Amino acid sequence: MTNSQQLGIELADAAERMLADFGPAARHTQDPTPLWQAMAASGIAGALVPELAGGAGLAWREAEGMLSAVARAGVPSPLPEALVGEWLAARCEAPAGPGLSVACDGSDLVLEERSGGIVASGTLRRVPWARHATRLLALVNDGAGMPCVAVLDQSLHHTLQHGSNLAGEARDTLVLSGHRVRVLGRSPVDVDGLRALGAAVRCVQIAAAIAQALSLTVEHVNLRVQFGRRLSQFQAVQHPVAQMASLAAATRSAALSALEAIDAHDADGALEHLGRSFEIASAKVVCGEAAGQCASISHQAFGAIGFTMEHGLHLLTRRLWSWRDECGNETHWSRQIGETFRTGGSSALWPAVTLARYPIGYAKEIAP
Amino acid sequence: MNTFDFPRPLDTPGLHALRAEVRQFLDEQLQDEPRSRRPFTYLGRHDPAFSAALGRRGWLGMSLPRAFGGRDASVLERYVVHEELVAARAPMGAHAVSERQSGPLIARIGTQEQKQLILPRIVAGDCFFCIGMSEPGSGSDLASVRTRARRVAGGWRIDGRKIWTSGAHRSHYMILLARSGDAGESRHAGLSQFLVDMKTPGVTCSPLSNMAGEEDFNEVVFDDAFVPESMLLGQEGEGWKQVTSELALERSGPERFLSGLGLLEELVDRLQQPSSDASVVLLGRMLAHLNVLRRMSRSVASLLHAGHEPSLQAAVLKDLGTVYEQQTADLLRQVTELEPDVTSDDDYVAAFAQTLLRSPSCTIRGGTKEVLRSMIARHIGLR
Numbered sequence: 001m002t003n004s005q006q007l008g009i010e011l012a013d014a015a016e017r018m019l020a021d022f023g024p025a026a027r028h029t030q031d032p033t034p035l036w037q038a039m040a041a042s043g044i045a046g047a048l049v050p051e052l053a054g055g056a057g058l059a060w061r062e063a064e065g066m067l068s069a070v071a072r073a074g075v076p077s078p079l080p081e082a083l084v085g086e087w088l089a090a091r092c093e094a095p096a097g098p099g100l101s102v103a104c105d106g107s108d109l110v111l112e113e114r115s116g117g118i119v120a121s122g123t124l125r126r127v128p129w130a131r132h133a134t135r136l137l138a139l140v141n142d143g144a145g146m147p148c149v150a151v152l153d154q155s156l157h158h159t160l161q162h163g164s165n166l167a168g169e170a171r172d173t174l175v176l177s178g179h180r181v182r183v184l185g186r187s188p189v190d191v192d193g194l195r196a197l198g199a200a201v202r203c204v205q206i207a208a209a210i211a212q213a214l215s216l217t218v219e220h221v222n223l224r225v226q227f228g229r230r231l232s233q234f235q236a237v238q239h240p241v242a243q244m245a246s247l248a249a250a251t252r253s254a255a256l257s258a259l260e261a262i263d264a265h266d267a268d269g270a271l272e273h274l275g276r277s278f279e280i281a282s283a284k285v286v287c288g289e290a291a292g293q294c295a296s297i298s299h300q301a302f303g304a305i306g307f308t309m310e311h312g313l314h315l316l317t318r319r320l321w322s323w324r325d326e327c328g329n330e331t332h333w334s335r336q337i338g339e340t341f342r343t344g345g346s347s348a349l350w351p352a353v354t355l356a357r358y359p360i361g362y363a364k365e366i367a368p
Numbered sequence: 369m370n371t372f373d374f375p376r377p378l379d380t381p382g383l384h385a386l387r388a389e390v391r392q393f394l395d396e397q398l399q400d401e402p403r404s405r406r407p408f409t410y411l412g413r414h415d416p417a418f419s420a421a422l423g424r425r426g427w428l429g430m431s432l433p434r435a436f437g438g439r440d441a442s443v444l445e446r447y448v449v450h451e452e453l454v455a456a457r458a459p460m461g462a463h464a465v466s467e468r469q470s471g472p473l474i475a476r477i478g479t480q481e482q483k484q485l486i487l488p489r490i491v492a493g494d495c496f497f498c499i500g501m502s503e504p505g506s507g508s509d510l511a512s513v514r515t516r517a518r519r520v521a522g523g524w525r526i527d528g529r530k531i532w533t534s535g536a537h538r539s540h541y542m543i544l545l546a547r548s549g550d551a552g553e554s555r556h557a558g559l560s561q562f563l564v565d566m567k568t569p570g571v572t573c574s575p576l577s578n579m580a581g582e583e584d585f586n587e588v589v590f591d592d593a594f595v596p597e598s599m600l601l602g603q604e605g606e607g608w609k610q611v612t613s614e615l616a617l618e619r620s621g622p623e624r625f626l627s628g629l630g631l632l633e634e635l636v637d638r639l640q641q642p643s644s645d646a647s648v649v650l651l652g653r654m655l656a657h658l659n660v661l662r663r664m665s666r667s668v669a670s671l672l673h674a675g676h677e678p679s680l681q682a683a684v685l686k687d688l689g690t691v692y693e694q695q696t697a698d699l700l701r702q703v704t705e706l707e708p709d710v711t712s713d714d715d716y717v718a719a720f721a722q723t724l725l726r727s728p729s730c731t732i733r734g735g736t737k738e739v740l741r742s743m744i745a746r747h748i749g750l751r
Contacts (some may be wrong), residue, residue, distance in 0.1 A: 218749055242687075245372070246684045247373065247688075250684075253667065260376065278655075280654070281658070283660065328654065334656060337655050338639075345636060345637060349632065
C-alpha cells in the first residue's frame with residue numbers, strides 16, 4: 001500500500017469519527033454548518049490538493065473512502081463539492097480556503113472590464129451549497145481555449161435565490177449583473193469536464209448510499225416477522241433484495257472506474273478531455289438507473305415505516321433521487337455516449353468500447 | 369458482509385498487443401463472412417476447422433500447463449482472446465465448452481492419465497466437450513439428479529438421461545454429473561463426475577431444435593453404459609463441490625452480456641441516417657451498461673488470475689449481464705419501428721429478429737436468474 005493510499009484510509013476514518021461524534025443530530029437537520037465546520041477545521045477538504053500546495057496529495061481513487069463515509073451517513077455535507085473546489089483552486093494556483101469553495105458552471109456568465117476591474121453578469125443555476133460557500137469558482141468561457149475561473153466571494157450572497165434538492169441540500173441560483181469578480185488562470189477542465197468530475201463524485205455517493213440502504217434493508221427483513229415467518233424467508237422478498245445487492249456491486253465498480261478515469265486523464269495530461277470520458281459517462285448512467293431501482297426496492301421491503309419522517313431510510317432515498325439528476329442524468333450521459341459512438345459506424349464500435357477510458361478519436365488526439 | 373468486491377481489473381500493454389493480434393487473425397479467418405452476416409448463435413457455430421486454426425495459433429487452452437500442450441498463459445490473456453472471439457461472433461461453438469471449463473477443470477482435478485489423454489487434444493482444437501448436468505426431472509434443482517453410476521468390476525455402469533445438453537451431438541466427451549452414492553442430509557453428497565466418451569455403447573444422443581431454429585441442445589440417454597474406473601473425474605462423492613468450482617468459469621465470461629453486441633452494431637449503422645434522439649440515447653444507454661459489465665467481468669477474470677474462486681461475483685455478473693442482454697431487442701424495438709423478420713435482407717431487421725428469438729435462453733442457461741438470486745440472497749445474510 002502506498003503512503004497516499006494509507007492516508008486516504010486515515011482520512012476516511014477521521015471522517016467516520018467526526019460523523020459518529022455528531023451522531024443522529026447531524027442527520028436530521030438540513031443545516032450542514034456545524035458538521036462542516038468540524039470537517040473544514042480538520043483540513044480534509046484539501047485531500048486532493050498537492051502536498052506542495054499544502055494538501056494531502058491524494059489521487060481521486062483514494063478519496064473514495066471519505067466520500068463514501070459521508071454519503072453512507074445520510075447527512076448534509078458539502079465535502080464532495082469542497083474536494084472538487086479546492087482541487088480546482090489549487091490547479092489554478094489559487095490559495096486554499098478558508099471556508100467552503102464550490103466550483104460551478106459559469107458558461108452563462110459574461111465578463112467585462114470595468115473601471116480597472118472585471119465584472120460578471122449572468123446566472124449561475126442550482127449551485128450546490130452556494131449560501132454556505134465562502135467562494136464560488138465559476139468556469140467561464142471567454143473564447144480563448146479552456147475556460148477561465150472567475151472567483152466570486154461571499155459579498156454576492158444577497159443575489160441568492162434559495163433552492164434545494166429533495167434531501168434539503170442547498171442548490172441555489174445567483175443572478176449577477178456587473179458584480180466584481182477576481183479572475184484566476186485557465187481551468188484544467190472545461191465545463192463538460194467539471195460536470196464529469198461532479199458526476200464521478202455523485203457516482204461514489206450513490207454507490208455508498210445504495211450500500212447503506214442495502215445494509216438497513218437486510219437487517220430489517222431479517223428481523224421483521226409477518227405470517228409467522230421472517231420477511232427474509234419469503235422468496236418474493238429475497239430476490240429483489242438480492243438484485244439490490246447486485247446493483248450495489250455494479251454501482252461501486254462503476255464509481256471506482258469513474259474515479260480511476262480522472263486519475264488516468266490527469267496522469268496522461270488529458271484533463272481537458274475529461275468531459276468525454278466513456279468511463280464517467282457510463283458510470284453515471286448505471287448509477288443513476290440503479291439509484292431509482294434500489295430506492296424502490298428498499299422502500300418496498302420496509303413497508304409503511306420506511307415512509308415515515310421519523311425513520312432514517314428517506315435520508316438515503318431522497319439523496320438517491322436527487323443525486324441521479326445532478327451533474328447530468330442518465331439521458332444526458334447516454335446521449336453523449338450515443339453521439340460519440342455512432343460516428344464511427346459499426347466496424348468501429350467494438351474497438352472503441354475496448355479502448356475503455358477513451359472514446360472514439362480520442363486516443364489519437366493524446367498519442368505522443 | 370453484504371457486499372461484493374469487484375477489484376480493479378488488471379491491465380498490461382501486453383494484453384492490448386494480444387488483442388490486436390487476435391483481431392488481425394479474425395479478420396483473415398473470417399474475411400469471407402461480413403460481420404453483419406455472421407449468425408447470432410450462443411458462442412457461435414460449430415466449425416472444427418476454425419477451432420483447429422485457433423489451436424495452431426496457440427490460442428486454445430492457452431492457460432493450460434505447458435506439459436500438456438498449453439502455454440501457461442494467464443487467465444487474463446485467455447480472457448482477451450475469448451472476448452474477441454465472442455465479440456466477433458466467430459464460429460467457436462465446437463471448442464467453447466472444452467476451452468472455457470472442461471480443460472481447466474481436468475487440469476485442476478484430473479489424473480495424470482486423463483490430462484495426458486485429453487488436454488493436448490483440447491489445445492489442438494481436436495476434442496470437444498459437453499456438460500451433462502440438467503435432467504428431465506432436474507433443471508435448476510441440480511442436486512436432485514437421478515442418473516445413476518453403479519460400481520462394477522473395472523469401472524461404473526451409467527443409467528439415466530440428461531437434457532438441454534448443448535453441443536452433445538458434436539462432442540467427443542461429456543463431463544457427466546451422476547449419483548454414485550447416497551445423497552445424505554445435505555443432498556449434495558454422493559454425486560460424482562465422469563468423463564464419458566460419447567461413442568460409448570449405450571449412450572444415445574438426440575438433438576432437440578430450439579425455438580430459434582438451431583439444433584444446439586440435446587437429450588442424451590445412458591442405458592447401462594460402461595465408464596472405466598480411470599475416467600472418474602476428481603473424487604468419488606465430491607461431484608457437487610467440483611461442479612460449483614466450475615461455475616465461476618461458466619458464469620463470468622463476456623458471452624454472458626455480449627450477445628446483443630451484433631444488434632447494437634447494426635443500430636450504429638442505422639444511425640448513420642438521420643435518426644431520433646431517443647435512438648441515440650438508447651444506444652448510449654446500452655453501451656454504458658456494456659462498459660460497466662465488461663469491467664466487472666474483467667474484474668472476475670483478475671480474481672481468477674489471483675487464485676480466488678469468485679463464484680458469487682460470477683453469479684452477480686451473470687444475473688446483471690443476462691438480464692441486460694435479454695432486454696436489448698425489447699428496448700430497441702421502441703426506437704425503431706420495424707417488424708422482426710429473420711429472412712430480411714435488411715441486416716438490422718434480421719439481427720433484431722434473431723436476437724429476440726434467442727433472448728429467452730439468456731437468463732436460463734448456465735443457472736437461471738432465480739437460482740443466482742437465491743445464491744446471492746444467502747450470501748448477503750437473508751435467513
